[in-house]
Amino acid sequence: MVNLTIDGKKISVHEKSTILDACKKLNINIPTLCHHPELKVDGNCNICCVKVEGKDDFVQSCSTLVEENMIVKTNTDEINNKRKSILKDILSNHPNDCLTCEKASGDCELQNLCYIMDVNRDEVPFDGKIRMDLIDDSGDSIVRDMNKCILCGRCISVCRDIQGIGIYEFNNERDLVNTVDNKPLKETECINCGQCIKVCPVGALYEKTQIQEALKALLDNDKHVVVQMAPAVKNTLGEEFGLKPGTDVTGKVVASLRKLGANKVFNTDFSADVTIMEEGTEFINRLKEGKNLPLLTSCSPGWIKFVEHNYPQLLNNVSSCKSPQQMFGALSKSYYAKKSGIDPKDIVSISIMPCTAKKFEANRPEMQINGIKDVDIVLTTRELAKMIKLKNIPFLDIEDEDFDKFLGKGTGAARIFATSGGVMEAALRTVSYVLTNGEMNDIDYKVVRGLEGIKEAEVEINGTNVKVAVVNGALNAKKLLDKVVKGEANYHFIEVMGCPGGCLAGGGAPIPDNIEIKELRKEGLYNSDKNNEIRRSFENPEVKELYDKYLGEPGGHLAHKLLHTHYLD
Numbered sequence: 001m002v003n004l005t006i007d008g009k010k011i012s013v014h015e016k017s018t019i020l021d022a023c024k025k026l027n028i029n030i031p032t033l034c035h036h037p038e039l040k041v042d043g044n045c046n047i048c049c050v051k052v053e054g055k056d057d058f059v060q061s062c063s064t065l066v067e068e069n070m071i072v073k074t075n076t077d078e079i080n081n082k083r084k085s086i087l088k089d090i091l092s093n094h095p096n097d098c099l100t101c102e103k104a105s106g107d108c109e110l111q112n113l114c115y116i117m118d119v120n121r122d123e124v125p126f127d128g129k130i131r132m133d134l135i136d137d138s139g140d141s142i143v144r145d146m147n148k149c150i151l152c153g154r155c156i157s158v159c160r161d162i163q164g165i166g167i168y169e170f171n172n173e174r175d176l177v178n179t180v181d182n183k184p185l186k187e188t189e190c191i192n193c194g195q196c197i198k199v200c201p202v203g204a205l206y207e208k209t210q211i212q213e214a215l216k217a218l219l220d221n222d223k224h225v226v227v228q229m230a231p232a233v234k235n236t237l238g239e240e241f242g243l244k245p246g247t248d249v250t251g252k253v254v255a256s257l258r259k260l261g262a263n264k265v266f267n268t269d270f271s272a273d274v275t276i277m278e279e280g281t282e283f284i285n286r287l288k289e290g291k292n293l294p295l296l297t298s299c300s301p302g303w304i305k306f307v308e309h310n311y312p313q314l315l316n317n318v319s320s321c322k323s324p325q326q327m328f329g330a331l332s333k334s335y336y337a338k339k340s341g342i343d344p345k346d347i348v349s350i351s352i353m354p355c356t357a358k359k360f361e362a363n364r365p366e367m368q369i370n371g372i373k374d375v376d377i378v379l380t381t382r383e384l385a386k387m388i389k390l391k392n393i394p395f396l397d398i399e400d401e402d403f404d405k406f407l408g409k410g411t412g413a414a415r416i417f418a419t420s421g422g423v424m425e426a427a428l429r430t431v432s433y434v435l436t437n438g439e440m441n442d443i444d445y446k447v448v449r450g451l452e453g454i455k456e457a458e459v460e461i462n463g464t465n466v467k468v469a470v471v472n473g474a475l476n477a478k479k480l481l482d483k484v485v486k487g488e489a490n491y492h493f494i495e496v497m498g499c500p501g502g503c504l505a506g507g508g509a510p511i512p513d514n515i516e517i518k519e520l521r522k523e524g525l526y527n528s529d530k531n532n533e534i535r536r537s538f539e540n541p542e543v544k545e546l547y548d549k550y551l552g553e554p555g556g557h558l559a560h561k562l563l564h565t566h567y568l569d
């Protein structure tokens with residue numbers, strides 16, 4: 001342990017602590033901008049500067065390790081003036097459009113610091129012009145507005161160090177963040193995961209919004225609008241209204257969507273159960289034939305783009321199942337359209353997702369049938385919260401309502417799709433039952449639960465040791481797949497999710513999320529699973545009806561036409 005004094009208070013901390021860590025322990029507030037608890041310390045902004053006795057220059061509290069008998073000052077006029085001058089420098093290059101900025105008021109870390117440090121706009125007018133060439137909206141999911149960038153470097157770090165992709169870099173002068181080779185985002189290997197949006201302290205990165213498109217469709221009497229809601233949305237949207245992470249707000253979201261004008265409110269959990277029927281069948285067939293193993297899951301569109309770019313040799317291993325989002329879309333315009341006598345061309349299929357990559361997925365050329373897109377509009381959890389606020393819907397007081405029939409029921413197995421390990425557990429609940437003709441009745445597969453980046457387990461089914469792995473985050477996927485490709489790891493089935501932690505921490509989820517928030521969301525999802533009277537996909541009565549009355553067998557001809565794909569890239 002190391003002993004030091006900060007602002008006259010003595011403290012002992014671990015020798016690997018930074019001055020900033022020690023200040024936190026003493027509840028001393030130090031302003032930060034580039035610092036983020038889950039990212040590598042880069043020390044780009046200097047706003048956390050402090051003074052150390054015996055040193056003439058300011059030191060960065062985020063990157064300086066504590067030393068024995070160090071005496072630190074954090075709150076003198078000299079320090080506060082230095083911080084203010086750094087903030088003024090940033091502000092003098094920052095556009096003046098806080099009123100209409102995509103970053104919600106209260107969420108912008110720059111705005112909050114200006115308020116706390118009493119920096120006024122009239123002291124530092126912005127007389128530059130917005131440069132349109134610094135706005136990149138070429139992609140389907142992410143918009144970059146480098147006019148707003150404050151050069152903190154968090155996007156560089158999360159993309160490179162957490163996701164292992166490395167789309168961004170500083171230019172030589174370090175006065176601009178570029179994409180590698182200066183390409184528009186759409187032409188890079190960006191997987192649309194949106195993790196960079198979540199760490200951006202200002203409004204320089206945001207999802208490509210479709211709110212206006214959705215509101216227009218919801219008001220159009222000639223259109224029949226069906227909305228699906230992803231598993232993660234149900235246990236996270238409440239955070240946008242001040243509720244504890246993990247709180248199940250399904251009934252309130254359903255009621256809010258009806259108030260917004262949805263003709264039918266349906267459930268992605270329903271199509272997640274269908275996914276288990278299809279992917280489970282595919283797995284059983286591959287296991288029997290010993291072909292194209294390991295089977296790799298296909299629900300996460302960021303992961304699909306990642307495997308296309310980096311492991312094309314594994315594309316035959318990827319499940320041919322569309323994701324639950326896309327299966328739902330296809331069924332809404334076939335099964336539901338037929339059942340309700342509505343022309344599929346008049347249906348607008350909207351999905352609410354915790355994921356920015358789902359916007360990209362819905363626009364993929366593979367995701368349409370006879371020229372009709374499966375899903376027309378994808379809104380993130382944050383966009384839906386904004387719409388609810390925009391339309392003055394009293395979310396916290398609204399009476400719970402239930403989903404509409406036919407595509408509305410979901411099991412507990414479907415709900416846990418939203419947390420890392422959930423797709424695998426849902427699949428094992430059904431596959432083990434089917435392979436043993438009902439003898440294996442296990443519901444809880446705790447070995448695949450948890451937020452660790454890579455998990456492995458063996459499950460004995462009918463005398464076969466089924467080897468499974470679960471990975472979340474693109475960098476972890478890379479680590480595992482490198483072993484698979486080299487023949488160093490032998491699995492039968494691998495679940496991969498593109499975002500660290502799975503969909504509960506998707507790029508469209510409420511901000512912030514950190515490890516404590518992720519844990520609470522995870523607990524909420526498992527509680528919702530436990531509280532569901534049906535916890536295995538094959539027992540979902542609406543899924544049974546779908547197969548009995550429309551699709552026939554899982555993996556059959558019609559199921560293949562509607563619910564499966566192959567990737568063209």
Ligand code: HC1
Pocket residue numbers: 230231232233268269271272299300301323324325326353354355358414417418502503504506
């Ligand atoms: Fe997901 Fe999925 S779990 S990918 O995270 O398989 O986005 O929630 O909707 O499609 O069901 C996301 C979540 C989601 C799909 C399902």
Ligand code: SF4
Pocket residue numbers: 142158159163165166167168189190191192193194195196197
């Ligand atoms: Fe990197 Fe994901 Fe951001 Fe794309 S969306 S730049 S892959 S962090």
